[in-house]
Amino acid sequence: MRRAVVLIALLLLLPGVPTALAADDRPTVRLSKSQAGTGGSLTVTGDGWRGRALLMILICGQSVPSRGVPGGTNSCANADGRAVTTDAEGRFRGRLPVAEPPVPCPCVVHVATVTGPKAMADAVFQVAGHAVEPLPAEAAGGRLSVLDDTRLDGSSGLLTWFGAPPTRELVLTVGNIGTEPVRNPVFQVGSAHGVFAPQWDERQWRGTLAPGRKTRIRLPVELTGGAHGDYTVSLKYGGKVLAEQPWRVGRPWGVTLFWVLVCLVVPAALFRAGMAVVDRVRPPRTRIAGPRLPRLPRLPRFPGLARRLPVKRPAEPPPAHQPAPTLPWFTPDRAPGPADGPPTSRTTPTRKGPT
Incomplete structure (x- = not known):
């Protein structure tokens, strides 16, 4: 039992064991047929991929699993590719139609991630009836290889927010693993949007890299104006893709704000200009001639007279609950006496004159 424990500990300390364990964790691809x-x-089935990852499956020519796809997606049947999504455990299963790639075989079924961290795997496949040619020999002399992870340096400014082309610098360390020096290498930098093929631009690095030496290079990357979304920046040298880096570009909201203002200001300006033209073109107003009426003479004003005249106020109506007063009627036998009040008139006796 002790010997077994010691043996396992020694195996774990060996430098080759971690590499073997890491190799077992790499994504794998299996095919139901080797020829069709x-x-x-x-x-096509696979295991060991990232969970919930979007994958692209292609049939590519002039490729072997040990060398990958030297020609990139230009040597693949892109029109007949299929996209699949892995499950939570990193497994997938999909149907792929057989199509002839644009270059001769040997061929492989190439599976690679579309977004996020890059991962790929190949499986040997033979397209029946398709031409087969030997792979081109690798060029002798200096060979460049990427020694560490790549990154994109830079940030977006105010002009990029208004639709200016986004720019970055692709920074990476390359080493010469060949036997001859490399002088003024010309790289190809490509940018791909989503699942589309990259558009390649040549970038030359000035300098000489001796065998066994390494250096850090910076290559400019520029997209088109108004670009936004998920992009992938690739670096290729000698027909082989050396590195890939994802790049998420924000939406230029300044352009949207500009068009909103245009939609509001331009109609208002056109309306005001149209009203000004209408005011200039419209004829002036003319008065209609008609019979003149004679002027009435003005009445004289007497301000003092209005103050002297009494103001006749309307009588107030009696209240509704009191009856209106009536005039008294008297008869000869019921005339008011002294007790009732003072007499209305005093009578004097008539004197008789001489008869």
């Missing part, structure tokens, strides 16, 4: 003709289909 055009018009057929095969089932």
Whole structure:
């Protein structure tokens, strides 16, 4: 029992064991058929991928699993590719139609991630009836290889927010693993939007890299004006893709704000200009001639008279609950006496004159 424990500890300390364990964790691809003709289909399964990752499955020519796809997606049947999504455990299963790639075989079924961290795997496949040619020999002399992870340096400014082309610098360390020096290498930098093929631009690095030496290089990367979304920046040298880096570009909201203002200001300006033209073109107003009426003479004003005249106020109506007063009627036998009040008139006796 002790010997077994000691043996396991020694194996773990060996430098080759971590590499073997890491190799087992790499994503794998399995095919239901190793050969099929055009018009057929095969089932592609895989394991060890990132969970919920979007993958692209292609049939590529002039490729072997040990060398990958030297020509990039230009040597693949892109029109007949299929996209699949892995499950939570990193497994997938999909059907792929068999199509002839644009270059001769040997061929592989190439599976690679579309977004996020890059991962890829290849499986040997033979397209029946398709031409087969030997792979081109690798060029002798200096060979460049990426020694560490790449990154994009830089940030977006105010002009980028208004639709200016986004720019970055692709920074990476390369080493010469060949036997001859490399002088003024010309790299190809490509940018791809989503699942589309990258557009390559040549970038030359000035300098000489001796065998066994390494250096850090910076290459400019520029997108088109108004670009936004998920992009992938790739670096290729000697027909081989050396590195890939994802780049998420924000939306230029300044352009949207500009068009909103245009939609509000331009109609208002056109309306005001149209009203000004209408005011200038419209004829002036003319008065209609008609019979003149004679002027009435002005009445004289007497301000003092209005003050002297009494103001006749309207009588107030009696209240509704009191009856209106009536005039008294008297008869000869019921005339008011002294007790009732003072007499209304005093009578004097008539004197008789001489008869």
